[in-house]
Amino acid sequence: MKKFLSLTFISLCAVLPLMAQGDSLDFLRSTGKIYSVVIVIAVIFIGITILLYRLDRKLTKLENQIKNEQ
Amino acid sequence: MNGFWWKIGGALIFLYVLIGGLVIPIKPGITSVTPSNAKSGEEMSFNVVGYNTHFLAATKVRAWLKLDSIHAISAKEIQKITENEAKFTFSIPANFPVKEAVQPLSLIVDNDVDGVFVQPNAIFATVADSSTISGEAWKSSGIGQFSVVKGIKFPYRNILNETIRNTFFHIALWFAMFILLIVGVYHAVRFMNTGDMIHDIKSASFNKIGIMYGVFGLITGSVWAKFTWDTFWTSDVKLNMTAIAMLIYLAYLVLRGSSSDHDRRAKLSASYSIFAFVALIPLVFIIPRMTDSLHPGNGGNPALGGEDLDNTLRLFFYPSIIAMALLGTWMSQLLIRYEKLKEKVLLKNQ
Numbered sequence: 001m002k003k004f005l006s007l008t009f010i011s012l013c014a015v016l017p018l019m020a021q022g023d024s025l026d027f028l029r030s031t032g033k034i035y036s037v038v039i040v041i042a043v044i045f046i047g048i049t050i051l052l053y054r055l056d057r058k059l060t061k062l063e064n065q066i067k068n069e070q
Numbered sequence: 071m072n073g074f075w076w077k078i079g080g081a082l083i084f085l086y087v088l089i090g091g092l093v094i095p096i097k098p099g100i101t102s103v104t105p106s107n108a109k110s111g112e113e114m115s116f117n118v119v120g121y122n123t124h125f126l127a128a129t130k131v132r133a134w135l136k137l138d139s140i141h142a143i144s145a146k147e148i149q150k151i152t153e154n155e156a157k158f159t160f161s162i163p164a165n166f167p168v169k170e171a172v173q174p175l176s177l178i179v180d181n182d183v184d185g186v187f188v189q190p191n192a193i194f195a196t197v198a199d200s201s202t203i204s205g206e207a208w209k210s211s212g213i214g215q216f217s218v219v220k221g222i223k224f225p226y227r228n229i230l231n232e233t234i235r236n237t238f239f240h241i242a243l244w245f246a247m248f249i250l251l252i253v254g255v256y257h258a259v260r261f262m263n264t265g266d267m268i269h270d271i272k273s274a275s276f277n278k279i280g281i282m283y284g285v286f287g288l289i290t291g292s293v294w295a296k297f298t299w300d301t302f303w304t305s306d307v308k309l310n311m312t313a314i315a316m317l318i319y320l321a322y323l324v325l326r327g328s329s330s331d332h333d334r335r336a337k338l339s340a341s342y343s344i345f346a347f348v349a350l351i352p353l354v355f356i357i358p359r360m361t362d363s364l365h366p367g368n369g370g371n372p373a374l375g376g377e378d379l380d381n382t383l384r385l386f387f388y389p390s391i392i393a394m395a396l397l398g399t400w401m402s403q404l405l406i407r408y409e410k411l412k413e414k415v416l417l418k419n420q
Contacts, residue, residue, distance in 0.1 A: 029297070032096065032121060032231035036297040040239045040290040041088070047286050048401070055404060062412060069418075 006050065080396025087390040091238040094382070098123040099226030100189035103177060108195045111164035113146070116193065118156050118177070121226065125150045128181035133158045134213050135175045135193065141167050141208035142178075166197050167205030173197060178213070185219035187226070222382045229298055236294050237383055238390040243287045246394035250280035250402065251319075255347040258340040267413070270336035274326060275405035277343055279398045281319045288316060299364060308358040308365045315353040318346045 028035045101119045108114045118133075125131055133145040147159040158177075166173055177192035224234055257273035260266070291309070292302045303309060322342055329335040358365065379387060 032233075033297045034232040034235075036233045036294055037092065037235045037239070039293050040236050043289050043293065044239060044243070044286055047282065048397075051282065051401060055408060059408060062408070062415060065415060 076396055077400045080393050080400060083389050083393035084397060087238050087242075087386050087393055091235050091386045091390070095223050096122055096232060096234065097223040097226040098184040098187050099228070100177060100179065100187065100192065101228070103189060103192040106193055108160075108162050108175075108193050110162050110166065110195060110197045110199070113159065113161040115157050115159045116177075118158055118179070120154045120156070120179070120187075121231065122184070123154050123179075123181075123187075124183040125156045125181065126153050128183040130217075131156065131179070131181040133180070134178045135160055135162075136178055136213070137167065137173060137175055137208060141205055142213045143208055144213070162195055163207030164199065165202050165204035165207065166195075166200070167203060167208055169200055169203055171197055171200050180216045182217045183219070184217075186216040222385070224382055225380050233294060233297050234383070236290070237379070238386050240287065240290045240294055242387060242390035242394050243283050243290065245391040246398055247280050247283035247287060249391075249395040250276050250283060250398045251347055251350070253399075253402075254280055255344055258343045261336060261340045262344075267332070267336060268410075270340060271406055271409045271413070272402075273340060273343060275402040275409065276399075277319070277322060278405060279402045281316070281323065282401075283394070283398060284312075284316045284319065288313065304364060306364045307361050308354075308363045311353040311357050315346075315350045318349055322346055 099121045101121050103119075104117045105114075131148050131150065133148060134142045135145075136142040143160060143163065145158045146161050149157040149159075151157060158179075173195045174191040175193045175195055177189045178186065179188075180186040227234055254273050254276035257269045257276065261269035261273060295304065296302050322339065325342055326335060326339050329338065
């Protein structure tokens with residue numbers, strides 16, 4: 001459950017700039033709204049990275065456990 | 071290298087989708103026409119703003135106002151302002167071939183660089199004298215013989231613009247999610263039949279990655295909605311039903327995490343994942359089709375037809391599904407290998 005909460009949270013962080021209204025972020029809508037595609041790809045990339053990071057940590061734990069037994 | 075080719079294949083296909091899907095340009099289109107109304111019998115100039123057009127680079131720009139399949143008038147004068155802006159002057163005839171007070175007219179623009187593009191119902195013409203029906207002035211248009219342009223381009227859609235490229239990522243994610251969840255439910259059934267723990271591990275791993283894709287799908291859909299529908303979440307049926315389906319699947323994860331007894335956990339989660347998958351089908355495929363939805367193809371005929379997904383989009387959309395399914399399988403394999411190893415260590419300790 002923790003994994004999905006953190007995943008959702010960090011992905012939302014990528015989306016947060018959209019919520020802010022103002023001239024400084026109008027570029028997000030420029031060039032035919034191409035930045036929506038950029039954000040979508042970023043969300044997928046961030047998500048997969050989180051999965052890899054968590055799997056890495058779990059594997060390290062398992063490796064240490066095996067090492068301690070020997 | 072044995073058994074590794076499909077992983078590299080998945081990554082390469084995804085790279086192809088990423089590069090092709092982002093580099094290929096969008097077809098030209100018309101963003102706005104001002105003013106949007108006209109009166110019969112007057113000469114009027116319309117300021118046309120285009121997207122991805124090349125008015126200056128083109129040697130021959132032509133424009134028509136089309137009433138129906140046989141009636142149209144050609145532009146009297148064309149003044150190029152910038153690549154994406156031009157002024158078209160039309161003299162609207164006094165008499166219309168149909169007996170109606172207000173008539174929508176479509177604007178057709180053709181040039182030798184961009185080819186032909188249309189803005190349907192661009193101008194609404196008010197007919198002053200609708201009692202006289204005459205199509206005389208609408209005949210001399212010279213419409214037809216449009217310029218032919220080579221090369222592939224993605225279709226232009228108003229409001230969507232460049233975000234049509236999200237088709238390769240957002241929609242393909244959902245399709246890949248389905249493939250992964252089908253594999254997950256297959257292994258759940260196999261576990262019920264054989265009682266072999268390996269099927270429990272496989273089922274859980276595929277379901278986990280499938281749920282992850284579903285969460286990605288909701289977030290990316292939310293981003294896309296912000297750019298096109300101007301809100302992160304609408305009360306659209308498809309959104310709400312999919313959210314319910316994802317919550318049912320999230321409960322699957324809670325269920326797996328709650329029980330420490332391995333045999334009981336395996337049996338419970340196998341039966342629950344079959345239930346969740348069976349609930350997913352009416353929630354995502356049937357209910358949204360029965361009412362109106364903002365998603366294309368819902369509230370009527372299935373999507374993926376006509377101009378919503380034309381052949382140039384298919385060129386990247388289908389490979390994207392395959393790539394995402396392969397990458398998802400790869401991630402599931404990693405989870406399976408981890409769980410197997412953990413099982414081994416646990417057994418050794420006992």
